[in-house]
Amino acid sequence: MNSVWISPVPGLPEIASGASLPTLIVEGIGGLGMSLESGDVVVITQKVVSKAEGRVLSLDRVHPSPRAIEIGQRIGFDPRHVEVILSESVRVVREAPRVLITETRHGFVCANAGVDRSNTGGKELVVMLPEHPDESARRLRETISKLSGASVGVVVSDSFGRPWREGQVNVAIGAAGVVVLRDYRGRHDPAGYELQGTELGVADELASAAELVMGKLDRVPVALIRGASVSGDGSVQALLRDPATDLFR
């Protein structure tokens, strides 16, 4: 195992719809006096990916349904925000004061379907998750690799809460060019005991590691990870637990 190095990528401006994230990222890394190398992983927070893809909505233009109004009143949440959350979800998993846990159309179970009202660029704006985050990662990877001449991996990250544990952690919602799940099942430990049910969520660990150099308020939406031996071709689909084997739906 080698050592791993993680750097914030500075200098990105506020991202607007249509911005070329790959160009800004490659320039930002150039600003560090560095260039991308094959095997590097670029972790990009969902919010700038969504903004570049135009996944931003003004609540002024949202007309909440009776159901959204009812839920909003019950949980103390802007019914227009609830309306957007419901439109991004296939079902509500739990509701509680000021939070809706839903299953998104992508299959993620998370708070508010990932529809966020902070760091959106305006008080009345909400940012939704990318429509197809694995596709977003694939496109970003392609262009970054073309611009830099290096075969890199890309992880699109978001911070999700967890049952049982306080605090959000960064997880992967899209990935390209990296191992997403590393499978140790069927292998044996030195004493000959078979490793049971041991798969590691490597893409999530990359996202969490990147968060250490990001910081919620510092507007560092991109991190570069070098030295992790994680080249592969995983998809975040692999991280979605089969509802049939999920004990907590």
Place this chain on the structure above:
Amino acid sequence: MNSVWISPVPGLPEIASGASLPTLIVEGIGGLGMSLESGDVVVITQKVVSKAEGRVLSLDRVHPSPRAIEIGQRIGFDPRHVEVILSESVRVVREAPRVLITETRHGFVCANAGVDRSNTGGKELVVMLPEHPDESARRLRETISKLSGASVGVVVSDSFGRPWREGQVNVAIGAAGVVVLRDYRGRHDPAGYELQGTELGVADELASAAELVMGKLDRVPVALIRGASVSGDGSVQALLRDPATDLFR
């Protein structure tokens, strides 16, 4: 934000009860041609901490209760192993083929109460979690800091599964000298919108980052993290979600 550097700490032998982990860790880091610096974080996997503390049991000496036998038959699990899991737990949260999700005496909700049968040093041996992981971290921190002359942080890590997402990720089960939860609540984004419910599980992110240089089978139970600005005095208690606000118990 600075860059963060993570290195595996090589050279640790198989750990037996009573082993001086701090000495082995400081020597291992010396073997890298380095020395610890204040602000460094040492992440140590639970298994070696437990082994050093003698938290190892031979299943030959375990007499399963009728309840353990019944559960073992139902889920296809060695009833002696089930017995140890139950003795480490305050309640069973879910059971399914080959897995018991329980709440441990510490308050962790995880598979098999963290009682593990792989990489234990013998086919009939199980390793339990440390009795007081925060205390373990505090003692390790004290001795490592004394030996090295540097004020370091310590995280004791284990890999836990999650609802909804495949793959285990490393999380913190004990911590000393580091921020465990970083609280952004009440702060405002650049547009003046208050950040809602935003706390980051920093200690868990440190554990996940460390896993990138460990690897399940490679017997690298210790990682050194340098450059993360995480000095503090958190306890993993802060990561235990209050059952009253937990939607998934």
